[in-house]
Amino acid sequence: MKPSTLKALTILSSMLISPITWADKDTPEVSDPVKSGEYIFNMGGCSSCHTAKEGKALAGGLAMETPFGVFYTPNITPDKETGIGDWSDEDFIRAMTKGEAPDGSHYYPTFPYTSYSKMSRHDLLALKDYLNQQTPVVSENRPHDLSFPFNLRSLMGFWKMVNFDETPFVPDKDKSQVWNRGAYIVNGPGHCGECHSPRNLIGGVKSEEALAGNLEGPEGEKVPGLTMAKENRVSQWSDEDLLFSIQIGMTPDGDFLGGSMGHVIENSTGKLSQEDLKAIIEYLRDSES
Ligand code: HEC
Ligand code: HEC
Incomplete structure (x- = not known):
């Protein structure tokens, strides 16, 4: 049996014992800084890109193939020489919310700071705290292998002017707290739109x-739509279906x-907690078709 199938069966059976309820509950505050940092790290899915197959945790080196060339993710362990161990809190916040390196150069949007920029300062500091506590790994960053003109980092300044909306997340007062929590996760740390939204010719997300x-998602995959438009199959799914998925x-x-x-x-x-998954679903349910 595949581990994923086994995990699915375990979770399914635990759900049968404690049936899902859809009470309109607020997300409980996670106050322990270490625990909440780890939780935020999971919301952000940082491991998916910063841990290479068979590689050491968060030491980078994962190859991301794109039409512009191959990107190699950097080392984000707290090693001081080859990782981000000597970054200040402000360096980290600037990278995550402005897509700028400590030396002022621009990051490529294969690093989804375009979404992480919606994360709260509180969450980003807790995330940094968590990263600081991981095992430092000495591993030099591998330079990207990009075709001209994409190898020119300075071009990203122009790209950002056109495609990057730096405004922070602002809760919508007319919506419930649960909806807003869902909106925050989907558009911020969860960065769902980075794959599920179509992009323009120069790779910016079409916000409208x-x-x-997205017909051309990561590695050429077709990524299904998540709005409640009839053509998206999620519009036919129940809340439980969405939760399981x-x-x-x-x-x-x-x-x-x-x-x-x-x-x-x-x-x-x-x-993620059941509450947060339900918040994501509440937000998706209300998305325009
Ligand atoms: C979709 C893949 C992807 C995900 C998910 C991702 N990153 Fe990255 N990250 C990258 C890439 C690619 C770069 C390099 C960008 C560049 O060179 O311009 C990068 C760069 C960085 C940098 C700058 C490192 C340096 O040495 O300058 C930091 C810090 C960082 N990521 C932290 C995170 C954190 C924290 C998370 C989770 C919240 C995360 N990343 C999630 C792909 C990703
Ligand atoms: C790295 C890219 C990526 C990110 C980020 C991402 N998804 Fe997906 N998602 C996909 C792909 C690709 C599929 C199709 C998978 C398949 O068919 O096997 C998919 C499928 C789905 C489906 C099933 C829809 C259907 O019609 O089959 C749901 C629901 C979903 N994603 C929700 C989310 C949510 C919620 C988030 C954010 C928390 C998210 N996804 C973030 C790539 C992504």
Whole structure:
């Protein structure tokens, strides 16, 4: 039996024992800084990109193939020479919310700071705290292998002017707290739109078509739409169906989601609390079709 199937069965059986309730509960505050840092790290799904197959945790080196060339993720362990161990809190916040390195150069948006920029300062500091406590690994960053002109980092300044909306997350007062929690996770740490939204010719997310699906997702995958538009199959799914799909990856017809969503479930949504998963669903339910 595949480990994912086994995990699915374990979770399913525990759910049968304690049936799901859909009470409109607020997300409880996680006050322990270490625990909450780990939880935020999971919301962000950082391992999916910063831990290479068979590589040391968070030491980077994962190859990301794109139409512009191959990106190699950097080492984000607290090693002072080759990782981010000597970064200040402000260096980290600037990288995550402005896509700028400590030396002022621009990051490529393969690092989804375009979404992480919506994360709260509180969450980012807790995340940094958590990263500081991980095992430092000495591993030099491998330079990206990009074609001209994409190898020019300075071009990203222009890209950002056109595509990067730096405004922080602002809760919508007309919506419930649960909806707002869902909006925060989906558009911030969960960075769902980075894959589920279509992009323009230069790779910027088309904000007016948020979560409408993407024919050319990561590694050329077709990424389904998540809005309640009729053509998206999630519009036919019940809340429980949606919950199972993002918690254990099982769809109502008994298939398992795979590709890059497999990593999202394994490293991120599969580790979130029931309350947060329900908040995501509440937000998706209300998305424009
Ligand atoms: C989709 C893949 C992806 C995910 C998910 C991702 N990153 Fe990255 N990250 C990258 C890439 C690629 C770069 C390099 C960007 C560049 O060189 O311009 C990067 C760069 C960084 C940097 C800058 C490192 C340096 O040495 O300059 C930090 C810090 C970072 N990521 C932290 C995080 C954290 C924290 C998370 C989770 C909340 C995360 N990343 C999630 C792909 C990702
Ligand atoms: C790294 C890219 C990526 C990210 C980030 C991502 N997804 Fe996905 N998602 C996919 C892909 C690819 C599929 C299709 C998988 C398959 O068919 O096996 C998918 C499928 C799904 C499905 C099933 C829809 C259907 O019609 O089959 C749901 C629900 C879903 N994702 C929700 C989310 C949510 C919620 C988030 C954010 C917390 C998220 N995804 C983030 C790539 C991504």
